[in-house]
Amino acid sequence: MAKIVAVTACPTGIAHTYMAAESLKVGAEKLGHEIKVETMGSAGSENKLTNEDIAQADIVIIAADTNVNTERFAGKPIYMTSTGIAIKDGVAVINEALKKATVTMEKEVAKIEEMKAQRSAQRSGVYKHLMTGVSHIIPIVVAGGLCIALSFAFGIHAAEEEGSLAAALMRIGGGAAFALMVPVLAGYIAYSIADRPGLTPGLIGGMLANQIGAGFLGGILAGFIAGYITLGLKKSIKLPKSLEGLMPVLVLPLLSSLATGLLMIYVIGTPVKGIMDWLTVSLNNMSTANAAILGLILGAMMAVDMGGPVNKAAYAFAVGLLGSNTFEPMAAVMAAGMTPPLGIALATFIAKNKFTKEEREAGKAAAVLGVSFITEGAIPFAAADPLRVIPSIIAGSAVTGALSMFFRCTLRAPHGGIFVLPIPNAVGNLGFYIIAIIAGTLVTAALVSALKPRKQ
Incomplete structure (x- = not known):
């Protein structure tokens, strides 16, 4: 049994940070190893590694998409990867780390940081x-x-x-x-x-x-x-x-x-x-048809990489327009960002024989993330079966985005999921907005249920 310490961090410090940590914990448990993971979230570091933790560790795993200071790990075998890879397969990351982690002395740490920064800049x-x-x-x-x-x-x-x-x-x-x-x-x-x-x-x-x-x-x-x-x-x-x-x-x-x-x-x-x-x-002044096309594009972008560059580009576009009192793209983006995890959660409920017991349990968590507008809740399912899941969630989000813009729904709050819906006047055309979210959720659930093979 190996003793492992890890650090996870993503640019926003929200979903990917914690999902990578959870995947590493599950992977370590399956392999019979002991692990402690420090998460560098938006509110600061949680479950912080102590000097004693580091001293007792056999290897260090850094799963990060942003710079992480490695000076405190000098002299320990370190393995570096991204949060996306860690989320996809925690077991594989730990196995790879045990084989390829390399020891770094203090004088070599600066070189590693420089190389990591260069790779980040190139990427x-x-x-x-x-x-x-x-x-x-x-x-x-x-x-x-x-x-x-x-x-x-x-x-x-x-x-x-x-x-x-x-x-x-x-x-x-x-x-x-x-x-x-x-x-x-x-x-x-x-x-x-x-x-x-x-x-x-x-x-x-x-x-x-x-x-x-x-x-x-x-x-x-x-x-x-x-x-x-x-x-x-x-x-x-x-x-x-x-x-x-x-x-x-x-x-x-x-x-x-x-x-x-x-x-x-x-x-x-x-x-x-x-x-x-x-x-x-x-x-x-956009016509209804053109608005629907824009909504379809923004909706699809929200689901393509579920919190990655394309998703963030659509979100940044909608947020930027709030300052110009243009509220329709924000409504489409938030609704479309909710439907991937919601659709998958519904699929785990209506097509139970196509999901394992662990996946059905994860579906409950995906539902909570979905109603909270955390698109990353769909990532574990997409990573496990990308050819079937990703097209399904893109289709559902595209439908939701198109309907939201077609119905001229507006949103004055840039986050919050369903929790902003009860606020009077926060959402324009509230009834149609709910219909758009339900429609996309049903499309995603139906496609996932139809495409996935039986598990039992």
């Missing part, structure tokens, strides 16, 4: 930086969106009454939280590119994008401009050793903020504002 590049920004705005958007939704519970125009609770909630959500969305998005994109010196010019560029009216597109551009300008300055400016301390606190923030700000004001801001205005008008 994701622009996407990695964008997702760093998106992951940091999700809590802001969710808190702000729910405050706005609660303000509408008092009436659609209640927030216009000065001094009322509805007005205060709108001020918190719309006036404060949503005002921070674009600057934080830009700031952390720049931070991902250039580390701490990129944060200030990114925040300033994002704030200017807000003021100009360039919206989330302007914020994304501002973040990348600020980040790469800062990175370029960092590499090209060489100061005497006695003055190097001024680089991160004075030279880099000042020069990169000036460059980013002037580009936003005089070159980039106005054209991007024009694009955002055109996009907003086009979406609001």
